[in-house]
Each structure stands twice: as structure tokens, then as C-alpha cells.
Amino acid sequence: MKNIAVQHRAARQLLPKGPVTKAYERMVDAGEVRRDNAQVALAAKLDILHESLASLPPKRVRFNKPASRFKGRSSLLMSLQRALISAQSFFRKKCGLWYFGSPPRSIYIHGPVGVGKSFLMDLFFASVVVSDDNYRCNNSSYKHARITKRRVHFHEFMLDVHHRIFVYNQQHPRDDALPIIAQQLAQEAQLLCFDEFQVTDIADAMILKQLFSLLLDLNVVVVATSNRSPETLYEGGINRSLFLPFIDMLKDTFDIVSMDDSSVDYRLETRADGQSYFWSNNDADDSVNDNIQAQLEEIFGGPASEAEAEIIPVLFGRAVKVARLNDRCAWFDFSELCYQPLGAADYISLCHRFPVIIIERVPQLDANYLNEARRFVTLIDACYESRTRLVLSAQVPLNKLFVDFEAHVESSDGDGELIVSDKGGNSSSFATTMIRTKNGEYYEWSATGRVGVSLAQFSSANDLAFSFGRAASRLVEMGGQEWGRQ
Incomplete structure (x- = not known):
């Protein structure tokens, strides 16, 4: 041999x-x-x-002169x-x-x-x-x-x-x-x-x-x-x-x-010993939750304080407010990042600012959390790309965090309603298109013309768990002891 x-x-x-x-x-x-x-x-x-x-x-x-400088002849x-x-x-x-x-x-x-x-x-x-x-x-x-x-x-x-x-x-x-x-x-x-x-x-x-x-x-x-x-x-x-x-x-x-013939996910062979994922269910003893909180505070570098908030600038003139932070770490509740109409630009700006991000109270992401799951996957991708250490405190183990689901649209009188069910598989969408109203408010654009159905939800309805599979795989790799940037 x-x-x-x-x-x-x-x-x-x-x-x-x-x-x-x-x-x-x-x-x-x-x-x-x-x-x-x-x-x-x-x-x-x-x-x-x-x-x-x-x-x-x-x-x-390079063509340095924009055509509009030449009156009446821009199109030509x-x-x-x-x-x-x-x-x-x-x-x-x-x-x-x-x-x-x-x-x-x-x-x-x-x-x-x-x-x-x-x-x-x-x-x-x-x-x-x-x-x-x-x-x-x-x-x-x-x-x-x-x-x-x-x-x-x-x-x-x-x-x-x-x-x-x-x-x-x-x-x-x-x-x-x-x-x-x-x-x-x-x-x-x-x-x-x-x-x-x-x-x-x-x-x-x-x-x-x-x-x-x-x-x-x-x-x-x-x-x-x-x-x-x-x-x-x-x-x-x-x-x-x-x-x-x-x-x-x-x-x-x-x-x-x-590379479709390759079926081995080498990220899953990474030993996740970086203490980046903690979980406890609702029935857990108080001592378990106290221990998790103590470990989060140790990673953060002390108790989280809301004394000095910071406004992080984002593309298109927008901004994200960070209430709990220090020089290297930001601490969020899941609802702050994923219940709000945030997109990749927001998460990328946060990753550029902080080498460590802590998120607590992450729920199991099933058919009841379609938009939240999509935003969370986008956040994971932003952290992975920038080598930002993502520390999570969740309600379920990592292997049960993502639950496959599928979606379809049912129309009535010209409107539509997004219906999701816990079977098959679906990838939460990667993109979030933000529109600014006359009142200065931002919301996710629905290009489908259907009430309650965003383009991102509809176009990714049958994408069979690609994003979920990628996110779960990346979280394992990101749990490695050497993961992150200085």
C-alpha cells in the first residue's frame, strides 16, 4: 500500500x-x-x-465624460x-x-x-x-x-x-x-x-x-x-x-x-470548538441559562450596556442603530436584526464595523419565520464572507435550527396570500430590495403585484433548501476555534 x-x-x-x-x-x-x-x-x-x-x-x-453633458445628444x-x-x-x-x-x-x-x-x-x-x-x-x-x-x-x-x-x-x-x-x-x-x-x-x-x-x-x-x-x-x-x-x-x-458529483460537505468535518453556538429550551434549568449568559458576557468582554448607542451608516443613505456594543463586539436580540426590514447592505455594514456579533434568542426557523429566516441566512452569509465571528444563543441545537418548508401563492380577487407548509424544502431568499416611501419609511418591495407576497418569497419558493443547507454548513465551519478576524 x-x-x-x-x-x-x-x-x-x-x-x-x-x-x-x-x-x-x-x-x-x-x-x-x-x-x-x-x-x-x-x-x-x-x-x-x-x-x-x-x-x-x-x-x-475610460470614457470620463457622461453623455448628459452634451445637450440633446445623450442617447446618440x-x-x-x-x-x-x-x-x-x-x-x-x-x-x-x-x-x-x-x-x-x-x-x-x-x-x-x-x-x-x-x-x-x-x-x-x-x-x-x-x-x-x-x-x-x-x-x-x-x-x-x-x-x-x-x-x-x-x-x-x-x-x-x-x-x-x-x-x-x-x-x-x-x-x-x-x-x-x-x-x-x-x-x-x-x-x-x-x-x-x-x-x-x-x-x-x-x-x-x-x-x-x-x-x-x-x-x-x-x-x-x-x-x-x-x-x-x-x-x-x-x-x-x-x-x-x-x-x-x-x-x-x-x-x-x-462539481455536482461531489457529495461530501467538508465544512461539516470541521471541529466546532470555538464556543460560538449555545442553546437551551424553555424547560431548561435557570442555572443553564445563567451559564450561557455568563459565557456570552465573557465573549462580549463584560456586561452589555445600552449607555452609548452607535449609528452605523449603510448604502443609499440608510443607517442601523446598535444599542449594545463595545469597540470590537455588537450584541443583538434576534428580533432587532431579523424582525426588522433589513437587508444585505445593513448586515455587511455591521460586519465591516464589528469583528464579533452576538445574537441571542434565536428561534427554530420553520415555516412560521419565512422572512426572518431569509434575513438570518443573509446575515450568516455576510458574516462568513467578512470572517466575522457570529455567536448565537438559540432555542434548539444547531442541527435542528433550520426546518425545511415550501411555499405557494393563493390568489383571490386579484390579491395574493403566501401559504407555507412544513414539507419539502425551500431556500430562504438571498436578496432584499428596499423601497423608500414619500414619508421616508423603508419596506421590502413586492414585484409580484400581489398583496402580502414579496418577490423574494415568491421567486425562491421552490429552491429546495440551498440557502438553508449553505447556512447550516457555514455555521459549523464558523464554530471552529480559529474562525474570525483580529
């Missing part, structure tokens, strides 16, 4: 390896990860992309701008002006939770070194051209895009903002790595094809991970027929890598 292992290692050493495979094999040899054939194949694919970055052309010229100039971009792309591809060989193809990676999609993408991202000149990676033969990069959760990226659209339209309400915004994004990063590519918001769905077409045409390379195959993106969403051209474009311009 030992001879077989030695022969296998020797065979691997004969094969040419890129930086991603080398980094992966170092971790395997060190016992940090377990060798997985699907991960090995993905690493090889990412090595090919790394090598092809050498052919990435220079950044395009914007059309001319788009035509110029297309002409440049055609000339480059036909004449080989900038490319030597095939241009880099973006990659879309999909598969179940915990199979290593984000892990391998992060190894690839780390291997792409930002440099003013060509460089050699670890004194090897691998090099790529000057490049800028950005790694971001997909939902946070779309929030950024919508905020840019909002700001641009304030000054140029009659112009198409996306060509200018695409130019900005391309100037900031030639490599975009997206984690958790998921479409549940019609506002995202309607702009993705134009946005990504512009980005790809501006020589931006994209690597994305998702729990969803391209064919099932925005499944069940309102006006999905208008979204289908984006799926066709994705399949045509990206290399699609499936």
Missing part, C-alpha cells in the same frame, strides 16, 4: 503543475485538506486560466460609445491586435455546499499577484501580465452596482448608467472573483446580461462559484423569460465546471 502511494506521488511530480495545483498539493501533503478528485480537476482548470492571463490585453480607455453619444466598444472588440478578435492566442475564458463553477468551490477559487485568486510589471510566481515559469483583481461576494457586488446606478442617475437621470459603470468596474479590476453567484432579485436579473456583456467586452475575466447550475438560475422568478438571454450568454462565454 505504501509503494502504491509513493508511485502515485512520483507520477504526480512528473506532470506539469500550475500555481493552484501546487498550493493545493502542499495543503494535502501537510494534512490540511483531504485529496479530492473533483478539486484536483478544478485546480487544473484554474491553472489553465492563470496561464492564459498572460494574454490579457491592457485596460481600455451613448449609442456611439457602445458601438465603439463593440468595434474595438471585433477588431481585436479578428486582427489579433492585443491577443496572442485565445483570450482568457471566464469560469462558472457550480455544485453542492461545502465541496471546495470557494476554497479553490481563493487559491487561484491568491496565486494572481498584482504587479506593475510581469513577474514570476515563486521563481517558477508561471507569469501573467499586469493585472488588478477583486474578490467579492456576488450579492455585495450587486449592491455596489445598484448604488453606483443610484448615484449616477441622481446626476444624469436620462442616461444609461451601465456603460459608464462597467467602465469604472473594468478600471478597478480586470479579474473579478464572485462567491455565491445567485439571482433572486428581479432588479439584478434585468441588468445582468447587459452588465456582464459590457464587462467581458472590456476584457474583464470572471470566476464565479454557485450552488446553482446556469439553467436553474432565477428559477421560478418573475419575468424569467427576460432573464434567459443572460443564461445563454453565460453558457456561451464561460467555461462551465460542475
Whole structure:
């Protein structure tokens, strides 16, 4: 058996390896990860992309002047701008002006939770070194051209895009903002790595094809991970027929890598010894609850005080109030964060401000907590992405926190009511679209036109527990002793 292992290692050493495979094999040899054939194949694919970055052309010229500065001709100039971009792309591809060989193809990676999609993408991202000149990676033969990069959760990226659209339209309400915004994004990063590519918001769905077409045409390379195959993106969403051209474009311009054959959730193998999840039921002895409270106070750094509240600014001119806090930790009741109409932008701002967040009185999330569960999953994703330590005090054990449910809409006299039941499975939606009323109040937008039915609820009704599965898996990983940031 030992001879077989030695022969296998020797065979691997004969094969040419890129930086991603080398980094992966170092971790395997060190016992940090377990060798997985699907991960090995993905690493090889990412090595090919790394090598092809050498052919990435220079950044395009940025159009600094908004079309609205030219009175009466904004639409014409914007059309001319788009035509110029297309002409440049055609000339480059036909004449080989900038490319030597095939241009880099973006990659879309999909598969179940915990199979290593984000892990391998992060190894690839780390291997792409930002440099003013060509460089050699670890004194090897691998090099790529000057490049800028950005790694971001997909939902946070779309929030950024919508905020840019909002700001641009304030000054140029009659112009198409996306060509200018695409130019900005391309100037900031030639490599975009997206984690958790998921479409549940019609506002995202309607702009993705134009946005990504512009980005790809501006020589931006994209690597994305998702729990969803391209064919099932925005499944069940309102006006999905208008979204289908984006799926066709994705399949045509990206290399699609499936890890659906992998069924091992490696996050669940993480030893959760970081004391980040506490629970007791209503029948628990007072001493149990007192002990949990004492441990929460120890993590917080002392008794929680409401003497000095802090207002955390959020995108679009909004803010979140934090009543119990210190320099590094915020302490909330579940109702403060998940009973209120908060969304990803709010949670991301909190994570940027606090490296530790404590939430107590977390209920079992079943069909009676549809909106609350959706917000809670969004919060977990924000904490995971920012490596914020999330400490929970709940009413049930972690393996019973999420209860699968499904939803359907029943209409009467043109209105609708959302009906949920405790069977099957449903992923609480990832997105929250916030609308501001004339009175300055915020509420969640219902694009369905049905009373009491939000777009997020309706479009994710049959998403079969993807978000719940991801959230439960991430909570296990986040309970590790080494989890969090300083």
C-alpha cells in the first residue's frame, strides 16, 4: 500500500503543475485538506486560466465624460460609445491586435455546499499577484501580465452596482448608467472573483446580461462559484423569460465546471470548538441559562450596556442603530436584526464595523419565520464572507435550527396570500430590495403585484433548501476555534 502511494506521488511530480495545483498539493501533503478528485480537476482548470492571463490585453480607455453633458445628444453619444466598444472588440478578435492566442475564458463553477468551490477559487485568486510589471510566481515559469483583481461576494457586488446606478442617475437621470459603470468596474479590476453567484432579485436579473456583456467586452475575466447550475438560475422568478438571454450568454462565454458529483460537505468535518453556538429550551434549568449568559458576557468582554448607542451608516443613505456594543463586539436580540426590514447592505455594514456579533434568542426557523429566516441566512452569509465571528444563543441545537418548508401563492380577487407548509424544502431568499416611501419609511418591495407576497418569497419558493443547507454548513465551519478576524 505504501509503494502504491509513493508511485502515485512520483507520477504526480512528473506532470506539469500550475500555481493552484501546487498550493493545493502542499495543503494535502501537510494534512490540511483531504485529496479530492473533483478539486484536483478544478485546480487544473484554474491553472489553465492563470496561464492564459498572460494574454490579457491592457485596460481600455475610460470614457470620463457622461453623455448628459452634451445637450440633446445623450442617447446618440451613448449609442456611439457602445458601438465603439463593440468595434474595438471585433477588431481585436479578428486582427489579433492585443491577443496572442485565445483570450482568457471566464469560469462558472457550480455544485453542492461545502465541496471546495470557494476554497479553490481563493487559491487561484491568491496565486494572481498584482504587479506593475510581469513577474514570476515563486521563481517558477508561471507569469501573467499586469493585472488588478477583486474578490467579492456576488450579492455585495450587486449592491455596489445598484448604488453606483443610484448615484449616477441622481446626476444624469436620462442616461444609461451601465456603460459608464462597467467602465469604472473594468478600471478597478480586470479579474473579478464572485462567491455565491445567485439571482433572486428581479432588479439584478434585468441588468445582468447587459452588465456582464459590457464587462467581458472590456476584457474583464470572471470566476464565479454557485450552488446553482446556469439553467436553474432565477428559477421560478418573475419575468424569467427576460432573464434567459443572460443564461445563454453565460453558457456561451464561460467555461462551465460542475462539481455536482461531489457529495461530501467538508465544512461539516470541521471541529466546532470555538464556543460560538449555545442553546437551551424553555424547560431548561435557570442555572443553564445563567451559564450561557455568563459565557456570552465573557465573549462580549463584560456586561452589555445600552449607555452609548452607535449609528452605523449603510448604502443609499440608510443607517442601523446598535444599542449594545463595545469597540470590537455588537450584541443583538434576534428580533432587532431579523424582525426588522433589513437587508444585505445593513448586515455587511455591521460586519465591516464589528469583528464579533452576538445574537441571542434565536428561534427554530420553520415555516412560521419565512422572512426572518431569509434575513438570518443573509446575515450568516455576510458574516462568513467578512470572517466575522457570529455567536448565537438559540432555542434548539444547531442541527435542528433550520426546518425545511415550501411555499405557494393563493390568489383571490386579484390579491395574493403566501401559504407555507412544513414539507419539502425551500431556500430562504438571498436578496432584499428596499423601497423608500414619500414619508421616508423603508419596506421590502413586492414585484409580484400581489398583496402580502414579496418577490423574494415568491421567486425562491421552490429552491429546495440551498440557502438553508449553505447556512447550516457555514455555521459549523464558523464554530471552529480559529474562525474570525483580529
